[in-house]
Amino acid sequence: MRWSGEFSFGQSWVAFRGRCGDNAFHRHATAQISVGLDGPVTIRQADNSVVTGNALFVRPGVSHQLEAHGAALLILVEPQAFVGRRLMSETEPQNVSRLPAELQRLIQTDGALSACIAALDDDEAFKLPMDVRLGEALTFIETSNGARIIERAANEVNLSVSRLRALAQRHLGIxxxxxxxxxxxxxxxxxxxxxxxxxxxxxxxxFSDQAHLSRSMRQVFGVTPLSAAGAIGTEQAKHSISSE
Known part of the structure; x- marks a missing residue:
């Protein structure tokens, strides 16, 4: 069965909404939310145990296989990001668990995919106001090319590299x-x-070459670059994907 749907990238997450296809056991560095849109979803673990529910949470690094009957919303979140930290603290400690109802209600399953977890991210207990210097440094990185980009960004905002890294960890959550x-x-x-x-x-x-890109994409999100070819950066440029 083929995968078919759309992707959206956030600052610390990627989301897929559509029909889920065949997949082998895999693991990735991100936490995963799986929400069934046409019925329950099932996560099978390496020991062949299964958890079924309308919305499931898989902790990072857990070998698993998704079984979805029809369409689903999948959200992969960096565990150190604000949303990731909230999910890790407010879900059961098992490797795979049912997402608590109060968290499930905060996930937007229709409408703009880029806003699917906006409500989950709206918790001041897990974040701080953005430091102005960090914001300027991130803008510099996004609009610049070349080597030693972090060092150059730090110089641009009169910070040491170590201080800039510390601010990023504190305010971005990653x-x-x-x-x-x-x-x-x-x-x-x-x-x-x-x-x-x-x-x-x-x-x-x-990236140094296509192998580096493929390896990085699989490690972070558990998908191939070609499967993510429809990823979008803005709501004005949506693309659908259909991959083997």
């Missing part, structure tokens, strides 16, 4: 390196969606 990796993966997906080859997308996004 390390600056992970934030940059997510940005690169998003750029690669957009390049693929625009018609670039895998090799071209890898170079455009700053």
């Amino acid at each position: 390390s600056l390196a992970k934030w940059m990796m997510l940005r690169k993966l998003r750029c690669a997906a957009e390049a693929l969606a625009s018609g670039c080859t895998l090799a071209e997308a890898a170079i455009d996004a700053g």
Whole structure:
């Protein structure tokens, strides 16, 4: 069975909504929310135990296989990000568990995919106001190219590299390196969606080669770059995907 649907990248998450296809046992560095849109979803673990429910939560690094009958919403979240920390603290400690009803109600299953977990992220207990210097440094990184980008961004806002990294961890909830990796993966997906080859997308996004891109995409999100070729950066440029 083929996968068919759409992707959206956030600052520390990626979401897929559509029909789920065949998948083997896999694990990834992100936490996973699985919400059935046409009925319950099932997560099978490596020991062959299963958990079934309308919305399930899989902790990072857990070997699992998704069994969805029809359409589903899948959200992969960096565990150190604000949403990830909230999910990790407000769900059961098991590797796979049913998502609590109060959290499930905060997930938007229709409408703009980019806003699917906006309500989950709206909790001041898990975040701080953005430091102005960090905001300026992130803008510099997003609009600049070349080597030693973090060092140059730190110099631009009169911070040491270590201080800039500390601010990123504190305010973004993930390390600056992970934030940059997510940005690169998003750029690669957009390049693929625009018609670039895998090799071209890898170079455009700053990866050493297509193998590096493929390895990074699988490690972070558990999907291949071609499966994420429909990823979007804005609501004005939606693309659907259909992959083996």
